[in-house]
Amino acid sequence: MSxxxxxxxxxxxxxxxxxxxxxxxxxxxQASGGGxxxxxxxxxxGIFGTYDRGGLRRGLKVYQxxxxxxxxxxxxxxxxxxxxxxxxxxxxxxxVDYTIEAGPxxxxxxxxxxxxxxxxFPSPFANENAARSSNGGALxxxxxxxxxxREGGADYLYGLLTGYHDEAPEGVVVPDGMSYNDAFPGHxxxxxxxLFEGSVDYEDGTEATVEQMAADVTxxxxxxxxxxxxxxxxxxxxxILFLIVLSGLLYAVKRKxxxxxx
Amino acid sequence: xxxxAMNNRMIKWFDDRLPVFSxxxxxxxxxxxxxxxxxxxxxxxxxxxxxxxxxxTGIVLAMNYxxxxxxxxxxxERIMRDVNYGWLLRYIHAxxxxxxxxxxYIHIFRGLFYGSYKSPxxxxxxxxIVILLLMMATAFMGYVLPWxxxxxxxxxxxxxxxxxxxxxxxxxxxxxxxxxxxDNPTLNRFYxxxxxxxxxIVGVVVLHLxxxxxxxxxxxxxxxxxxPQDSIPFHPYYTVKDLFGTAVFFIVYAAFIxxxxxxxxxxxxxxxANPLVTPPHIVPEWYFLPFYAILRAxxxxxxxxxxxxxxxxxxxxxxxxxxxxxxxDTSRVRSGTFRPIFKWFFVILIIDCVVLGYVGAKAPNxxxxxxxxxxxxxxxxxxxxxxxxxxxxxxxxxxxxxxxVVQYVHLGQLATLYYFFHFLLLLPILGRTERxxxxxxxxxxxxxxxxxxxxx
Numbered sequence: 001m002s003x004x005x006x007x008x009x010x011x012x013x014x015x016x017x018x019x020x021x022x023x024x025x026x027x028x029x030q031a032s033g034g035g036x037x038x039x040x041x042x043x044x045x046g047i048f049g050t051y052d053r054g055g056l057r058r059g060l061k062v063y064q065x066x067x068x069x070x071x072x073x074x075x076x077x078x079x080x081x082x083x084x085x086x087x088x089x090x091x092x093x094x095x096v097d098y099t100i101e102a103g104p105x106x107x108x109x110x111x112x113x114x115x116x117x118x119x120x121f122p123s124p125f126a127n128e129n130a131a132r133s134s135n136g137g138a139l140x141x142x143x144x145x146x147x148x149x150r151e152g153g154a155d156y157l158y159g160l161l162t163g164y165h166d167e168a169p170e171g172v173v174v175p176d177g178m179s180y181n182d183a184f185p186g187h188x189x190x191x192x193x194x195l196f197e198g199s200v201d202y203e204d205g206t207e208a209t210v211e212q213m214a215a216d217v218t219x220x221x222x223x224x225x226x227x228x229x230x231x232x233x234x235x236x237x238x239x240i241l242f243l244i245v246l247s248g249l250l251y252a253v254k255r256k257x258x259x260x261x262x
Numbered sequence: 263x264x265x266x267a268m269n270n271r272m273i274k275w276f277d278d279r280l281p282v283f284s285x286x287x288x289x290x291x292x293x294x295x296x297x298x299x300x301x302x303x304x305x306x307x308x309x310x311x312x313x314x315x316x317x318x319t320g321i322v323l324a325m326n327y328x329x330x331x332x333x334x335x336x337x338x339e340r341i342m343r344d345v346n347y348g349w350l351l352r353y354i355h356a357x358x359x360x361x362x363x364x365x366x367y368i369h370i371f372r373g374l375f376y377g378s379y380k381s382p383x384x385x386x387x388x389x390x391i392v393i394l395l396l397m398m399a400t401a402f403m404g405y406v407l408p409w410x411x412x413x414x415x416x417x418x419x420x421x422x423x424x425x426x427x428x429x430x431x432x433x434x435x436x437x438x439x440x441x442x443x444x445d446n447p448t449l450n451r452f453y454x455x456x457x458x459x460x461x462x463i464v465g466v467v468v469l470h471l472x473x474x475x476x477x478x479x480x481x482x483x484x485x486x487x488x489x490p491q492d493s494i495p496f497h498p499y500y501t502v503k504d505l506f507g508t509a510v511f512f513i514v515y516a517a518f519i520x521x522x523x524x525x526x527x528x529x530x531x532x533x534x535a536n537p538l539v540t541p542p543h544i545v546p547e548w549y550f551l552p553f554y555a556i557l558r559a560x561x562x563x564x565x566x567x568x569x570x571x572x573x574x575x576x577x578x579x580x581x582x583x584x585x586x587x588x589x590x591d592t593s594r595v596r597s598g599t600f601r602p603i604f605k606w607f608f609v610i611l612i613i614d615c616v617v618l619g620y621v622g623a624k625a626p627n628x629x630x631x632x633x634x635x636x637x638x639x640x641x642x643x644x645x646x647x648x649x650x651x652x653x654x655x656x657x658x659x660x661x662x663x664x665x666x667v668v669q670y671v672h673l674g675q676l677a678t679l680y681y682f683f684h685f686l687l688l689l690p691i692l693g694r695t696e697r698x699x700x701x702x703x704x705x706x707x708x709x710x711x712x713x714x715x716x717x718x
Contacts, residue, residue, distance in 0.1 A: 075343060080343070141533075144339070145533075149530070149532035150529055151529050228342065228349040232349065232350070232353075233520060235520060239516050239520060240513055240517065240520070243509055243512050244513060247513065250505050250506040257499060258503075261297055261494060
């Protein structure tokens, strides 16, 4: 290799690195948020990560027992639970406990019927105004996408659920109906602390500490935000392995084809 | 160029009447290509591959998408959850936009370094800029379609830019919106145009290739091919090289699709659009950040021109200036390889663009160096000083030194200044004054000779 060519190569390699680094910087810059959040290890992290099945079942229980009184989950149908280890019968049992407004019937009236596997989780409020009037003016967001819709994702949600303080730091005035939270941007949050020791009874005997429930419901909501994740990662590993082999083969072909030119 | 041998009589019969086979043979098979193209020349065909991927996935997504303000967000979630492999299609398409831009940006910077815009390839270069502009419009409108918070507020901010133009500005904005705010009509027309523009891009790409094939590819040495010994047929040499490059590029692309599908996006776009709630930071997609930084660098008025108009003009000028590049760069030597000073300014230009992108992602008035606490302390001291002076009956603002905090916008201004300096002053002067290295006499001549020749 000539000095000239090597020089050019070094410059361009450097430039490529700079561009990639720049992309990284720019995106991490976008990611800087308000409150403070610690990173935690999640079962669904990394390229081999999967949703912890026990955590999902417990998380559903926490959602149903605690969150669902204010927050909807409108993009999730009961049948979606079958993708993560619930049997068809279990799903029917879960669905039947809900009352779904259906209709209109032949007489033109709406009627209530028990839920079916194809129904989506009904939202607790009829509309935004109803939600706000029941919650001191605050709107409890739908939770289907919450893990993807917040900077920090699962870590943020866990930080929020475990970040409540009875006493705000000195000098911070917490208005009536608000609470102080470490993770929430601005720290003053309309949602009262949702989780208390023993808020739900876990069927599998796990102790329902605040941390445990927060981790479980975070796992459940991470799934509800990215239900395709396990399939996506499994496919990704195969696709990338295939592409690496393909690149190797194509490189060999390229070398062979170019042998008479070099 | 001889007509290809046609053994099949049917094909020969057809080709006599419409010579598509001969045409393809000339343009894609025997097309003489400089033998010394390096891997930076892969990015042109890669951009073509990306365009096809975007159109194919886009058409299938359109079969499942609903372009109505009330239903758009939900229909995207339906694609993600209930359409078979809908998540794959959407992630290929959404990350594909980013990949398309990174490929095209590398393609452009390759052209900038090797002087691919110089005679006789000016029109080829222009067509490339037209493609870039069309891509930007298409990408911008595509980002609006999921109707999330960033979609809505990004659309509001960017369309509002046109209101900076005197007299007609507000009328233009109303016309773009199809109403008096970004709303359902805006979404409908953006969807229509987002479907249309890619095919316009295809048309301009055909012209781009036509212009390319008229004079052939430039090459790393930037000198003309002087005979058949300098070039090789496109197929199989460059087809296989492009295929190899594409496979390697797909590894990176696939890593984003399958493992970090939302890394390049913004969390706020998973919140449905809400005209009543403005997100704390409205940021465009990463590929617009450098232009966003130039737009926001102008936080001051000049004479009768308000800051907003200046920013808009500068942002458009930063691209339009490229149309003049073939004449702004006065050097007769095409390739940066033989331009020892240009080479380093080229590196600075790239760093400059990265800095602009970095600044574009930040809140302009956040302190650049000092910590938030230091700034708060200084402001407190200043306020105390003003209060004290006011008490003493003087005008506090005159008496006290307002603390100067270096902010992101200042870095953005510096970087914007360099960007225009590079194209408007540096390149014209450098082209006349720089002592370039001796050019090789032919493409065939190994570059090593040049190193040996330096000792003679």
